[in-house]
Amino acid sequence: MTALVDLYDPDTYSAGVPHDVFTELRRTQPVFWQNVPDQLGYWAVLRHADVVHVSRNPNLFSAEAGGVVIEDLDPERLARMREMILSMDPPRHIAYRKPLAPEFRARVIAGLETQIRDITRQVLDDVRGRSDVEFVHEVVGGIPTQVIGKLFGLPEADWDLLHDLAERNTSGQDPDINPGEANEEAGSADSSMKMALYGMDFAADRRTMAPQGDLMDIILGSEFDGRFLTDADIGSMLVQMITAGNDTTVSMMAGGLLALMLHPGQLAEVSQDASLIPGAVEEILRWHNPLHYFRRTATEDTTIGDTSIAAGDKVAMYYTSANRDELVFDDPQRFDISRSPNPQLSFGIGEHFCLGVHLARLEGRVFFEELLGSFRSFELAGDPVRVRSNLNNGLKRLPVCLGS
Ligand code: HEM
Known part of the structure; x- marks a missing residue:
């Protein structure tokens, strides 16, 4: 059958x-072969069921063999990616996740919560009194880096730099965000390397200081897989944490406001009743899932549904499609903040289920409580512009008119 669309482009x-x-493909070719130039x-x-199957069988579908993005990475970049827990297989993955999980x-x-609320209020105070704002960069952009900065004890003076590197790191395909460096790969080797070097220096500095009572103390003082981390290991870990928690969270916040503005009845409801916010956040995550996919590599010949998969084949789990699977969700194209149950897969599932899930949900709830409590009305003030990425x-631009 001919391709209806190029999912890679x-x-x-x-x-x-x-x-x-995606709807048509789920019906006709639910495990769909996509060529890559x-x-x-x-x-x-x-x-949905097939994404769950792949996620829950890390020995059959490896995150480590080829990394978690579709592109073939050169050996050096693949080696760096394998130092992130996102791209480790068990048992090493479990040994690395264990000290962090508590x-x-x-x-x-x-x-x-109080710290996150203070950060959020400050960001919203900064735009109070203005009517037109570019919501991605002028409002939500800085929040997740500040939260992660506090969690890890990163110096406040560096938060802007880290935010910029994180944004470039996940948007390697967008020439506006990575001028001169954009290519067909999802990541950016340059910004990832800069962030890793920053993390190494930061780790070296922290070893000379008294404990600060933050997550970095735990990382410096814990054994991972039977050994303490080197500064280079910590650099890789910081790249992973800052990158994982940045654009995803920004996307949840900006994409969430867009979804609500497109559904004014539900925006009015949730503005009047804050108890609806946690359900709205789950529906935002389902409807505007921040990541389209993560990749695995088959370790042996197997099947997914009726499709034969050969050892070494690349397999991409499309959360974007699974979250709208009509076998799981009633009327899946409908945005519905009261949807229950809502088994969305935006945080993955199984072995690599998002470590930051509670942080992301807390940031989302606090953000919408503060936002909806601070402004009377929200209207689109221009066309939203999406990040160029597979x-x-x-979103890289969301012009909004805020009514106070
Ligand atoms: C809305 C925001 C977020 C979304 C949508 C998201 C999504 C995901 C997804 C899809 C995975 C991979 C699941 C898999 O491979 O099966 C993941 C893993 C991960 N996330 Fe998140 N994430 C978010 C926020 C965060 C935050 C705030 C942090 C923390 C700083 C974080 C840290 C991680 C880490 C460390 C992993 C790797 C876990 C592992 O491999 O065991 N994420 N996330």
Whole structure:
């Protein structure tokens, strides 16, 4: 069967996610072969149950063998990616996740609420009194880096630099965000390297200082897989944490406001009743999932549904499609903040389920509580512009008129 669309081409997503095509493919080719120019193509896994199957079988579908993005990486970059827990396989993955997991538990993260609220209020105070704002960069852009900065004890003077590197790191395909360096790869080698070097220096500095009572103390003092981390290891970990928690969270916030503005009845409802916010955040994550996919590599011949997969094949789990699977969600194209249950897969599932899930949900809830409590009305003041990416489901411009 001929392809209805090129799922790999970043321009496919420029005017919006082609949900009608995903719907048709789920019906006709739920495990869809996608060619890639000059490289081996990949299987796009589109059904919710199949994404769950791939995620839950890390020994059959490896994150480590080829990394988690579709592109073939050169050996040096693949080696660097394998130092991030996102791209480790068990048992090493478990040994690395274990010392971090207690610090990301719901109850521990709940202790950050006041700090997150203060950061959010400050950002909103900065635009109070103005009517037209570019919501991505002037409002939400800085929030996640500040939160992660506090969590890790990163110096406040460096937050802007780290935010900029994080944004470039996940938007390697967008020439506006990576001028001169944009290419067909989802990541940016240059900004990732700069951030890793920053992290190494930061780790070296912290070793000379007294404990600060933050996550960096835990990282410096814990054994990972039977050994303490080197400064270079910590550099890689910081790249992962800052990158993982930045654009995804920005996307949830900006994409969330856009979704609400496109559904004014629900915007009015949730503005009047803050108890609806947690459900709205889940629906925002389902409807505007921040990441389109993550990749695995089959370790042996197997099947997904009726499709034969050969050892070595690339497999991409499309959260974008799974979140609208009609076998799981009633009326899946409808945005509905009261949807329950809502088993959206935007944080993945299984072995690599997002470590920052409680932090992301807390940031989302606090952000919408403060935003909706601070302004009377929200209107689109121009066309939203999407990041050019086949991985990142993000906005780079969202002009909004705020009524106070
Ligand atoms: C809305 C915001 C976020 C979304 C949509 C998101 C999404 C994801 C997804 C899809 C995965 C991979 C799941 C898999 O491979 O099965 C993941 C893993 C991860 N996320 Fe998040 N994430 C978000 C926020 C955060 C935050 C705030 C942090 C923390 C600083 C974070 C840290 C991580 C880490 C460390 C992993 C790797 C976990 C592992 O491999 O065991 N994420 N995230």
